[in-house]
Amino acid sequence: MTKAVVKFSSEDCGVCHKMSFYDAKVAKELDLEFIDVKMQDASTYRKYRQILMAQYPNKEEMGWPTYIVCNSPEADFQILGDVKGGHPKGEFRKRLQAILDVVN
Numbered sequence: 001m002t003k004a005v006v007k008f009s010s011e012d013c014g015v016c017h018k019m020s021f022y023d024a025k026v027a028k029e030l031d032l033e034f035i036d037v038k039m040q041d042a043s044t045y046r047k048y049r050q051i052l053m054a055q056y057p058n059k060e061e062m063g064w065p066t067y068i069v070c071n072s073p074e075a076d077f078q079i080l081g082d083v084k085g086g087h088p089k090g091e092f093r094k095r096l097q098a099i100l101d102v103v104n
Contacts, residue, residue, distance in 0.1 A: 003080070004033035004073045005096065008052055009065035011040050015086035016065040022089045023067070030096055035073060051077055069099045 005027045009016035020036075027034040037048050051070060054077075056062045063084030071078040081099035083092065 002033055002073070003031070003069065003071055003100075004035055006035045006037060006048055006051055006068045006070065006073055007065050008037050008039065008048075008062070008068070011038055013064045019065060019086055019092070023065075023092065026089065026093045026096065030093070030100060032069070032096070032100075033073070048073065051079065055079055055082055067096070069096065 005023075007016075007023060009020075024034040024036070035048065037044050037052075039045055051068055051073060052059070052062070052066070055068055056066070061084075063086075065086070067083040069080045069082065071080065080103050083095045083099075087095065
């Protein structure tokens, strides 16, 4: 079963851009597939929209960016947790690791 982190972000978001310097690297270090979904990219957004809607049905309370950790993002996904908003690299790693620690 593939574990992945799906990043929902906007091309216009400064925090999203800043985190892009390390978020994919951190995901790889934690043995997670990384999927980058820009809200402006209609085809990619449509492909992963159901994951976002399952966690945030009205898109309320989501942060910029929002990272959703899940099993099998390409199939019958299972959401394991999420990280909202911008964080320094170490804090971001710690939050992703905390999600993985609960499910492993």
